[in-house]
Amino acid sequence: MIDGLDGVVKVNNFLSALDMKEVHPENLKLMENQAWEFIETVAKESSKGTVQEKMAHEISSL
16 A cells, blocks of 8 residues: 555545545554565465475476
């Protein structure tokens, strides 16, 4: 949210344009950290299968 809209001020300007309550910058940072934890977990899980497939392919090509 912060990266896509280029900062806390623009996020709050966007919310104001939608006639919604602004979000405190500390709360935005907490939400951003939670999102990154989720993204890291998904990335690690999805890469495990890819690495195993590449290792199996390399071993079978020997």
